Amino acid sequence: MALIVQKYGGTSVGSIDRIRKVAKRVMDKRNAGHQLVVVLSAMGKTTDELVKLAKEISPHPDERDLDMLVSTGEQVSIALLSMALQREGCRAVALTGWQAGILTDCCHGDARIRHFENNRICGHLQEGKVVIVAGFQGVDEHGEITTLGRGGSDTSAVALAASLGAERCEIYTDVTGVFTADPRLVPTAQKLSAISYQDMLDLAQLGAGVLHPRSVETARKRHVRLVVRSSFSDEEGTYVGADVPAQAESVARGIAHQEQISILWVKGREIHRRTPMLTGNLREAGVMANAVLHGTDLLSFPVATEQHKKAAAFLQEQQESLGFDEMEAEHGFAMVSLVGVSRHASSKVPKTIKRKMKALQVPIRWFHQSERKVSIALPAEQVKTAVRALHRELGLDAGEKLAVK
Structure with missing residues (x-):
């Protein structure tokens, strides 16, 4: 028992x-x-x-x-x-x-x-x-x-x-498991039989609504075996755990997206020296931020639009200690993130994303790459087009072979 x-x-x-x-x-x-x-x-x-x-x-x-x-x-x-x-x-x-x-x-x-x-x-x-x-x-x-x-x-x-x-x-x-993308947005998304704690955490933090990020963090820390499944069917769900083998030939685990994103731009002489402090302080204040440096004096990062005022107010309070001169905000974006990027594809995926968005005439306003993740910010009204196109282009559609050029 x-x-x-x-x-x-x-x-x-x-x-x-x-x-x-x-x-x-x-x-x-x-x-x-x-x-x-x-x-x-x-x-x-x-x-x-x-x-x-x-x-x-x-x-x-x-x-x-x-x-x-x-x-x-x-x-x-x-x-x-x-x-x-x-x-x-x-x-x-x-x-x-x-x-x-x-x-x-x-x-x-x-x-x-x-x-x-x-x-x-x-x-x-x-x-x-x-x-x-x-x-x-x-x-x-x-x-x-x-x-x-x-x-x-x-x-x-x-x-x-x-x-x-x-x-x-x-x-x-209300879904049968964890998918390679939101199945309500991408009908061709595939259900994953298993996913690692880290990939699930990345998907959750970047917009996948199936699990709350804090719950995945707790599961990973305390070694809790998770199963995500539907309450409306008896179909097998998705196992989330530590003992999930790495994908053999796949480019990535999946695509997450977030709507209602704002981008904050912070300018200051040698702001690059204070980037870790800035992002760390924001996280302590409850605002998740992945920063991108543009040279030595310009920093940008996306935040949920509902957190924009909180983030801006916090930065203004910290302006003297962080040493920046100007701050601007842009609104009306969505963020699309590729999660669980495999090592063999990590150098090719950014080129594939940029090429596909250019072909679709979808402007990329913000770009960030870290270990196993690539994120872009684009006009909110084009998020469906971008997610579906990248899902297909990267071979994540059901029945497709993964092929990154």
Whole structure:
């Protein structure tokens, strides 16, 4: 008998009918002799609706009050699943984050899990119950409800699996696994049977929405075996782990894309000497930034447009210590990234990308290459054209042979 942690996203529990189907899937696993801890997101768009309500009251709601409000979404879904299981004769108990012993730091809206007090969960498991835990939330040292940020239920599930020593963590979503590109954008994308922690982390950080980056970081650090699969079918999913062999002849693992990107340009004499400090400070402030140097006095990096003002304000506060003279911003871009670039193709891929974009008359405004990754920023309205064309050009379409010239 194995201990398994399952996580179901908002789409998977978006209606009463879907919750009943989740209950059946849970019972099938339980009847096979396994112990189950089930982590749930809020139903459908509940969290968005709660945030909208808050902003109708106040454009800048108090962060503590906002966490108090949005944490109720998961409480609805866990209670309903517990009811559904018990109606079918399966013993179950629903626990909020604080009841489950999920202890976090004090950062409302983007808290990080510090540790777990598992006694209550373990006690219920020993009694033969399915334990249903509210994802996305915890409690800080002062007893205040905190939330883990968007995608936080993934992190809740992986961290619980690590803490409990689960055999694996199964992430159920609305797609059948991890694909070489977003299958809603690229119908010819291929599902991967397995992917390494590092490639999955790169895809997640660069826009692939199937897993939250923090959950992958936790899985890699704590050696949690992940499986990503659909809650709407019995199709085999994608295994995420450390023991994934490198691809033999493939150019890359996949393509990720992000919309609503802004590019910040920072100019200052010998700015290149301060690049590590600048990008490091931005990351500490919660803004992910990959910087590109243009000579010695010009630096550029893309940020999510929603983080543009935060990044700009932070840089202005640090202007004297960072030693730059001017800062400008451009908006209306998307970023397309090729992830898991193999060594044999690393020198050829950038040329292929540039040649293809030139042929399609898609201007590249920003370009960055690092180990196993290549990213470009281009006009937002051309992201679909670019992703589909590169996916085909690099041989990632289903049934295609990889051929980089």
